[in-house]
Amino acid sequence: MNFPSKLVENAVNEIAKLPSIGKKTALRLVLHLLKENELNTELLADALVNLRRNIRYCKECHSISDQEVCSVCKSHHRERELICVVEDTKDVLAIENTNHYRGLYHVLGGILSPIHGIGPDQLNIESLLSRLSLGEVKEIILALPSTMDGETTSFYLAKKIKESGVKISSIARGIPLGSDLEYMDEMTIGRSIVRRIAYE
Amino acid sequence: MNFPSKLVENAVNEIAKLPSIGKKTALRLVLHLLKENELNTELLADALVNLRRNIRYCKECHSISDQEVCSVCKSHHRERELICVVEDTKDVLAIENTNHYRGLYHVLGGILSPIHGIGPDQLNIESLLSRLSLGEVKEIILALPSTMDGETTSFYLAKKIKESGVKISSIARGIPLGSDLEYMDEMTIGRSIVRRIAYE
Numbered sequence: 001m002n003f004p005s006k007l008v009e010n011a012v013n014e015i016a017k018l019p020s021i022g023k024k025t026a027l028r029l030v031l032h033l034l035k036e037n038e039l040n041t042e043l044l045a046d047a048l049v050n051l052r053r054n055i056r057y058c059k060e061c062h063s064i065s066d067q068e069v070c071s072v073c074k075s076h077h078r079e080r081e082l083i084c085v086v087e088d089t090k091d092v093l094a095i096e097n098t099n100h101y102r103g104l105y106h107v108l109g110g111i112l113s114p115i116h117g118i119g120p121d122q123l124n125i126e127s128l129l130s131r132l133s134l135g136e137v138k139e140i141i142l143a144l145p146s147t148m149d150g151e152t153t154s155f156y157l158a159k160k161i162k163e164s165g166v167k168i169s170s171i172a173r174g175i176p177l178g179s180d181l182e183y184m185d186e187m188t189i190g191r192s193i194v195r196r197i198a199y200e
Numbered sequence: 201m202n203f204p205s206k207l208v209e210n211a212v213n214e215i216a217k218l219p220s221i222g223k224k225t226a227l228r229l230v231l232h233l234l235k236e237n238e239l240n241t242e243l244l245a246d247a248l249v250n251l252r253r254n255i256r257y258c259k260e261c262h263s264i265s266d267q268e269v270c271s272v273c274k275s276h277h278r279e280r281e282l283i284c285v286v287e288d289t290k291d292v293l294a295i296e297n298t299n300h301y302r303g304l305y306h307v308l309g310g311i312l313s314p315i316h317g318i319g320p321d322q323l324n325i326e327s328l329l330s331r332l333s334l335g336e337v338k339e340i341i342l343a344l345p346s347t348m349d350g351e352t353t354s355f356y357l358a359k360k361i362k363e364s365g366v367k368i369s370s371i372a373r374g375i376p377l378g379s380d381l382e383y384m385d386e387m388t389i390g391r392s393i394v395r396r397i398a399y400e
Contacts, residue, residue: 001294004289007251012320014247017240018229030291033248034255034264040217041252045245047214048233051207052241055234060339064204090231096202103315200212 060131062092062107062124064089072096072105079103081138084105085128085157087111095143102117103141111144111153120156128157132164139167146173201227227236227320237246260331262307262324272296274307279303281338285328285357287311287345296342303341306331311344311353320356328357332364 003009008030033041047141052104057063060071065071072078072092082103086092092102092105108123140161144150158168174192175184201223203209208230215226233241251283251292257263258270272292280301286292292305302354308323329336340361345351358368377386 002293004270004293005255005266007247007255007266008264011247011251014244017230017244020225021229025220027219027290027293030251031288032219033249033252038252044217045249047207047211048241049245051211051230052238055207064208066205068206070204088231091228092201093204093227124283141291193222 024054035104042082057107061092061105061129063105077102080136082141083128083137083139084141084143086143089149091143103170109145111147111149112156113149123153125157127158129133129160129164132161132166137166139169141166231268231386238360257307261305262309262327263292263305277302279338282341283328283331283337283339283340284343285320286343287350291343308353311347312356313349323353325357326359327362329360332361332366337366339369342368 002014003012003033008027008183011030011033012023012026014196015021016023017049023030032086056068057064058065058068058073063072079102083106084095084101085106085108086095087108087110089107092107095101095105106124106128108125108128110118110123112118112120112123132140134154140157142154142157144157146152151190154170161168173188173195175181175188181189201212203212204273204308208227211230211233212223212226214335215221215229221229234343235245251389256265258265258268258273260269260273260326263272265272267274279302282284283306284295284303285302285306286295287308287310289307292307295301295305306324306328308325308328310318310323312318312320332340342354342357343356344357354370373388375381375388381389
């Protein structure tokens with residue numbers, strides 16, 4: 001791709017480092033910013049730098065938060081004997097949006113991945129175990145991805161948690177509501193039959 | 201949408217102002233930046249602010265350029281009697297990438313649009329006419345969009361340019377190479393028949 005200017009090339013290259021944004025889209029965004037008021041670009045740049053510099057994580061559950069302890073962990077209306085373990089803050093948001101869960105969370109900050117060199121020490125596993133050791137928690141719900149790495153992480157955690165005697169469960173896997181069987185992969189269909197649930 | 205932090209909300213809102221990026225994509229980008237090294241975010245922010253502050257436009261053709269006069273306008277290998285009039289720098293890039301055009305360009309910086317309050321004075325029309333008045337240019341190729349506003353602009357320019365006696369042409373409209381007739385709109389097919397060209 002030919003660029004009319006070093007400044008444009010530099011901006012395009014930086015934007016194209018973001019996930020799912022290619023150089024063509026990046027160039028379109030750059031030309032958009034050039035047409036807009038200069039203030040807009042500065043607001044955008046400030047917001048990004050501010051975000052990265054001042055972001056804080058809840059010291060209980062490690063989710064993104066403005067305060068030392070996030071609103072979920074601080075709330076008196078949540079079931080404090082239930083902790084849902086997720087990979088990322090975006091999973092917390094996804095579950096919160098359902099309004100179906102009233103327990104607490106624990107954000108691992110990733111999953112075990114030997115290929116990417118991520119071992120147990122890089123994840124928030126120690127702090128999860130010390131939360132359990134306080135004796136308040138009765139059940140852990142594992143809501144990690146159903147990929148190879150995700151399953152490995154679930155297995156590792158389950159082994160660690162078992163020592164503390166807390167009940168462990170996992171989110172249900174099966175056919176999504178409203179989905180047609182014919183468009184589902186065989187793994188999901190197979191598992192939904194093997195792990196069928198009693199009709200109420 | 202619920203945000204875990206004001207910083208995240210602010211960054212998402214600023215990113216979502218960009219064209220074709222919604223709040224969900226913006227949140228994904230924000231969470232990506234938070235996972236990456238802080239330096240990456242600062243490089244991105246700096247590139248954007250630098251771009252917007254220091255961008256320059258060629259004083260001849262008004263295309264984006266690092267120098268006072270862009271490489272196309274400065275080149276001795278271009279046909280200086282030919283000027284292609286386009287809406288935007290991205291059109292210059294698109295035509296340059298074809299390697300089929302050896303003339304010069306003139307970037308209008310937009311098209312006439314009464315609805316958006318863009319009149320002839322907001323566009324680089326005066327400078328086009330003064331380039332013509334030097335007598336070097338023999339032909340103007342209009343390569344503006346085939347929308348209502350684009351056609352109006354072409355019509356307006358053609359009237360202005362006629363006074364200077366320079367030949368005026370327009371890029372060919374028709375069926376794109378490799379396209380099937382059955383998937384084309386009627387306007388394009390109709391025009392491609394009315395304005396058919398002699399078989400060589």
